[in-house]
Amino acid sequence: MTQPFDDSQRLLDSVKQAVAQKRQLSILGHGTKAHYARSTHGDALQSRDHVGVIEYQPDELTISVRAGTPLTVIAETLDQHNQMLACDPPRFFGGGTIGGAVASGLSGPGRPWYGNLRDAVLGVEMINGLGERLTFGGSVMKNVAGFDISRMMVGSLGVFGVILSVNLRVHPKPEIERTISLDLNWDDAWSVLCETIAKPTAVTATCYWSGSLYLRLAGNRASVEEACSSFPSNTEIENDVWVHLRDHEHSFFQSSEELRRTWLGRGLQPQIENDESNLIEWAGAQVWSFKVHGDSAALGQRISSEPFNRSSAAPSTESKYMRRLRRAFDPHQLFNSDLLL
Amino acid sequence: MSLEFAIELIKSTLPRDCVLTDATATTPFETDGLTAYRQRPPVVALPRDTNDVRQVLRICHETGVPVVTRGAGTGLSGGALPLENGVLLVLTKMNRILEVDETGCTATVQPGVTNLSISDAVADKGLYYAPDPSSQIACSIGGNVAENAGGVHCLKYGLTLHNVLGLKVQTIEGDELTLGGNGYESSGIELIPLFVGSEGMLGVVTEITVKLLPSPPCKEVLLGAFDDVESAGECVAAIIARGVVPAGLEMMDALAIQAAEDFVHAGYPRDAATILLCEVDGTKEQVRSDVTLIRQLMETNGAVNIRSASEPDERDLLWQGRKAAFPAVGRISPDYYCMDGTIPRRFLGKILSSIALLAAKHELRVANVFHAGDGNLHPLILYDASDDEQLHRAERLGVEILELCVAVGGTVTGEHGVGVEKLDPMCSQFSTPELEQFFRLKEVFDTSGLMNPGKAIPTLAHCSEIKGMHVHGGKLPFPELDRF
Incomplete structure (x- = not known):
């Protein structure tokens, strides 16, 4: 399944054929994020066979991969050189491709400290709605030639075209990682969270749930030990908790109710009850909750609060430009045409 | 004809001191940092606020006159070169820091604010704005956004793009786009990457929210001198391969070293073929272990001379040679x-x-x-x-x-x-x-x-x-x- 294979010609032919026959396409990788955003209009265009690491240069901190490459394969490849994809995109159901990760733009619990996938993208190769194979960006860290189309692809849900390959910046893994848990009420936890943004600390992920604050501390041994000792009465727990949170396998996420995601501005304390109904990540900037717990306005001043399901998202305020932008890439509305922006 | 009409309209809309048409007043705007190209603008508009910007754009839109946006004019590629038949929109009067949020570590500023003045304004809070192009004393943050400016610390802290959280953009059709905000993500498609680095081709940025970082408690700069460029190159690869991402990692060749040394007397070895300047920052423990490792790697990759500087004055002197490299070359x-x-x-x-x-x-x-x-x-x-x-x-x-x-x-x-x-x-x-x-x-x-x-x-x-x-x-x- 993970043998490198260049399926780009078939993908290109399929798009050209769709243009000629005026048919629509829904782009599909592993399909692990169907609950988040899944197009059902048109013929399925499978990118999962377009697989493989095209080039990996550990000492340049760059990797170039085909869109169908599983996230697990990328992680294993990077691990051989003690490197990682810092933004740590979710692997729901243990799967997912890099193309799907780029299209959905989701980030793991380390987002405020390690950046998101957009920050890591250096270049893309894509097929637009005219059936043209285009390359934007490159494989170098700094590149300001032309508009930054490659980073715009992150989170675009495939509406601009089919991603063929992605060049990414990678990060060295920290020497050690440790996770501690602190029993704190929400106000005290909030003070700790503010410090993780305003002060140089070893913290690289946070989560507050059910009266406990989890902190991931990373760096060299001396600085992580120093950081651990600065939190009195902490309990060390397994690092796995971050994988469970990232992939929504943590017990909090086990509910049949509708999952909501709320984003807040940095430094704004979410107003929550001290109960199990909210799980707070990203130093307070991302709050998960279930519809059953009612009015999310209680969360305070927020950027957005919506179901974790982009398929039904309302058009954004910049929708006039969004429609034009979509037409600029996909004049025949070929790709994922039922997904709104 | 339409240009003359547009100039009249601008003159009747903006205060007198915000519109320049005399050759003596407009000539200083004829070039940016790329001085080989010059074009005196027929009119320079200096808006005081977002509303003035919108008025000028509306006039240009209605009269079909092109508009070039300019910040401090330090750009090195002629992006702000005026047009013979267009309006030059200069944003330097819009130079206020609108808000600093100490808890969220963000600053919201107007485009004419200089890069360095953001860091200066928040230094007492233990914060700074990371991207530091060499022209940071003079260059404006609006220009940094237009060019996606870098600097010597991008390897670790990213380009302008990675440090911008929100933008307000005026389009020529008269719309105001609010992109991003003061959080990490925003709903819908991210347009910030399109506007950062778009060189004034898409709209006019009138407000910018940037991320501020906590100043690292400890910094150290190492200077390694090498007899050949290849060894220095291998040393760079070795540093990265060992998992260190330095805050800055710069290389200069013999001609640049000599010019810089003659200019600022930073103590660079004048006989070296190449020097590497490497800055590491972070907690004391992290810096100590990184410095030991880098020193070792410099030695094994053939550095003939290694110096280190941990005191601010010494560090600044080592960086001064690098940051003054362009003017230093200008002297020879x-x-x-x-x-x-x-x-x-x-x-x-x-x-x-x-x-x-x-x-x-x-x-x-x-x-x-x-x-x-x-x-x-x-x-x-x-x-x-x-x-x-x-x-x-x-x-x-x-x-x-x-x-x-x-x-x-x-x-x-x-x-x-x-x-x-x-x-x-x-x-x-x-x-x-x-x-x-x-x-x-x-x-x-x-x-x-x-x-x-x-x-x-x-x-x-x-x-x-x-x-x-x-x-x-x-x-x-x-x-x-x-x-x-």
Whole structure:
């Protein structure tokens, strides 16, 4: 399944054929994020066979991969050189491709400290709605030639075209990682969270749930030990908790109710009850909750609060430009045409 | 006619001191940091606030007059070069820091605020704004956004793009777009990457929210001198491979070292072929272990001389030589032409030898300054602008250097932008459908093509002219050069 294979010609032919026959396409990788955003209009265009690491240069901190490459394969490849994809995109159901990760733009619990996938993208190769194979960006860290189309692809849900390959910046893994848990009420936890943004600390992920604050501390041994000792009465727990949170396998996420995601501005304390109904990540900037717990306005001043399901998202305020932008890439509305922006 | 009408309308809308039309007043705006190109603007508008910007854009939209937006004018690619028939919109009066949020570590500023003044304003809170282009004393944050400016600390802290959280943009049609905000993500498609680095081609940025970082408690700079460029290059690769991401990692060649040393007396070894400057920052424990490792790697990769500086004064002195490298080179030549190609770092040795060959062919000297950590090269071509023929040779050499960068998988511009300067090499980096896609994208936000027209993206007609010039009988120029 993970043998490198260049399926780009078939993908290109399929798009050209769709243009000629005026048919629509829904782009599909592993399909692990169907609950988040899944197009059902048109013929399925499978990118999962377009697989493989095209080039990996550990000492340049760059990797170039085909869109169908599983996230697990990328992680294993990077691990051989003690490197990682810092933004740590979710692997729901243990799967997912890099193309799907780029299209959905989701980030793991380390987002405020390690950046998101957009920050890591250096270049893309894509097929637009005219059936043209285009390359934007490159494989170098700094590149300001032309508009930054490659980073715009992150989170675009495939509406601009089919991603063929992605060049990414990678990060060295920290020497050690440790996770501690602190029993704190929400106000005290909030003070700790503010410090993780305003002060140089070893913290690289946070989560507050059910009266406990989890902190991931990373760096060299001396600085992580120093950081651990600065939190009195902490309990060390397994690092796995971050994988469970990232992939929504943590017990909090086990509910049949509708999952909501709320984003807040940095430094704004979410107003929550001290109960199990909210799980707070990203130093307070991302709050998960279930519809059953009612009015999310209680969360305070927020950027957005919506179901974790982009398929039904309302058009954004910049929708006039969004429609034009979509037409600029996909004049025949070929790709994922039922997904709104 | 429409230009004159537009000027009258602007004069009747903005206060008198915000509109310049006299040659004596407008001449200082005829060029930006790329002084080889000059065009006196027929009118300079200096808006006081967002509303003034909207008025000027509305007038340009209604009269069909193009508009070029400019900040402090320190750009190095001619992006703010005025048009003979257009309005120059200069945002330097909009220079207020609107809000600093100490808890969330963000600052919301107007575009005319200088880069360094953001860090100065928040220093007492233990915060700073990370991107630090060499012109940071003078350059404006609006210009940084337009160019996606870098600096010596991008390897660890990213470009302007990575440090901008929100933008307010005015379009020529009269809409205000609010992109991002003060959080990490925002709903819908992220347009911030499109506007950062768009060189004034899509809209006018009137408000910027940036991320502030906590100042690292500990910093140390190491200087390693090497007898040859290759060893220094291998040392850089070794540092990164061992998992250290330095805050800054810079390389200079012999000519640049000598010029900088004669200028600022930083204590650089004048006889070295190359020096590496490496800054690490973080907690005391982290810095201590990184410095030990880097020193070891410098030694094993053949450094002949290693110095370290942990006190602020000593560190600043070492950086001063690097940051003053451009003016230092300016002292040893009447003019210099600064290139900005980026390459995958492993090709450094080959590129530098090729640059030396090309320079010899064109009978020009080149000093090399290099953001070694991220592969961004700044060859400085020394020439005399009073000699037209020399300028022509310098430009030819520049284009050929950039073609080499593209040939090894790099780019024609890492952080200075395309502007008017790199339109030719853009033709070698992008295909016809790619350029057409760029133009379709520009049209989304600028339907009438009035925002900084003629910059950043070459027209297809331009490229076909260029290609005719470069390729004769299907042969690449200078076939004797290795294309790797």
